[in-house]
């Protein structure tokens with residue numbers, strides 16, 4: 001079995017009470033996850049501490065990720081979470097999500113700085129790109145191919161086309177692991193991870209419900 005990464009992205013959703021309910025439910029729905037599957041849950045900064053504590057308390061088979069990091073080192077940067085602060089709580093971080101590129105005007109230069117900061121403190125990096133032409137900085141651990149039109153729309157790419165783009169990303173960059181994101185569901189996850197070049201998935205909407213997320217992990221086996 002090839003190693004698979006399933007990275008759930010809660011985006012800007014859930015209060016502490018919502019997250020606690022999710023964790024309690026997920027605990028009851030997830031069985032044993034085979035060692036070849038790594039499940040990362042990327043939550044808002046406000047939930048990192050709570051989710052980290054519950055993962056430990058419930059011995060959940062998931063690792064914790066953040067969804068953003070400052071491009072600056074620790075210091076006078078009001079409202080920013082430095083990589084060192086994020087590393088205190090999380091093992092992974094998503095950088096370059098299309099929502100941040102579009103809504104927060106994050107450029108390739110800024111994203112490069114975020115990757116440098118994250119790398120310095122040992123955060124593992126999931127770097128999102130919309131196609132196979134977008135530059136990918138050094139030190140990225142996993143790239144996520146996420147066509148913008150497929151994110152949150154219910155219209156996923158075809159597994160065959162996603163596989164072609166992922167193969168092209170691998171052929172034209174240093175990146176060895178590439179996952180697919182864009183309307184991944186319990187129904188289509190197997191068709192994506194079954195493709196030879198795709199190393200996992202990044203579900204957003206399908207990670208919000210613990211039963212659905214657990215089913216998606218089961219179906220990826």
Ligand code: PEP
Nearest residue numbers: 151152181182183204205
């Ligand atoms: C995402 O969160 O990057 C994503 C692809 O969302 P969704 O699965 O809802 O399309």
